[in-house]
Amino acid sequence: MANTPVINLRKGHAVRYNNDVCVVTETELKTPPRMASYVQMSIKSLVSGKVHNLRMTSNESLDSVILNKDAHEYSYKDGDGYHFLHPETYDDVTLNEDLIKDVKLYLLEGQKYLIVFTDDAVAGIELPPSMVMTIAEAPEGVKGDSANNVYKAAVTETGLTVQVPLFIGPGQKISIKTEDGTYLGKA
Template identity: 65%
Template sequence: MNGGFFLDGRGCNWYAPRHMAKVPVINLRKGHAVNHNNDVCVVVSMEHKCPPRMASYVQMSIRSIATKKIYNLRLTSNEYLEGVNLAREEYEFSYIDGMGYHFLEPDTYDDVTVTEDIVEPVKDYLIEGGTYILMFTDETVVSIELPAAITMTVAEAAEGVKGDSANNVYKPATMETGLVVQVPLFIKPGERISVKTEDGSYLGRVNN
């Protein structure tokens, strides 16, 4: 498949999927697109495993854009897959209704509706008004790319144990989206924190 610019119904430039050079599987991340048996797929999960006294390998799941079929792959760390370029556009998350999750183009306010199956892997990080990268093929959103870190508001957090001043002691806290993050004892409801989207870990408190 050759890539190239084309116009959608709104007169906007998009970039058709274009096959790229082979990419080491250890360099792939969730949301990247690959060609698997002539089927363009999006990486939905991956884990690099290094068992003792055994060769390391990558366990990954990819979803076909055309059929939605999930392929579970186990590849050695030195294997490659063919990468695929997709259109990447910034959109702001707006709201949810019965049709799906609505994102707005910040300049034109064009509304793009994304279905639950596409949003599912990232929905705990969707903040109203937050900016996200939507990845398209043929005007269809196939994946959502999160920023490396996102600022979230603590909705619920238990009180720290009185007198417990030990370092590196954490407690669970529920964010505004329902995501549960392990945070230091001093974090209270209403505070804003930075969360690493790769693994949902606490990065630090954010001053208002």
């Protein structure tokens, strides 16, 4: 681990803060008149997802962390956790509920995800920017509601609830933006 001055940190850098691996999401150098400059930054924990807003003097530093990302295919869930298989080495990586809780409704068997490693330990999981999912349940669209862009709640095969247009029904495949769970279009 190397100490990195906070003034040199940029969006996407990984640091250790309170014994937790975090990724810098925002950083801004502020230089108020007649005061010492400081760095205002936001970092997000890879494990808990908690965002920390920090204000540090420009000469302070944080420990940098090297992140390695490797594609793994989601296999199944059992009592031990969620199992991901490396497509070439067939290494099985098991993630517990804490690492998965924010993304578990996006897990599809056979889909590849980026597992984030730091210090040979799993630090988190990255979803692709968008995913194709099948609608399992969707109420019928009401006639006459088509004058405006009207949406209804539909449930995907994994249990994720998505707001979709009235014409989407069960069995149809849709594309979903994983950042916020919004409907992108038919797939």
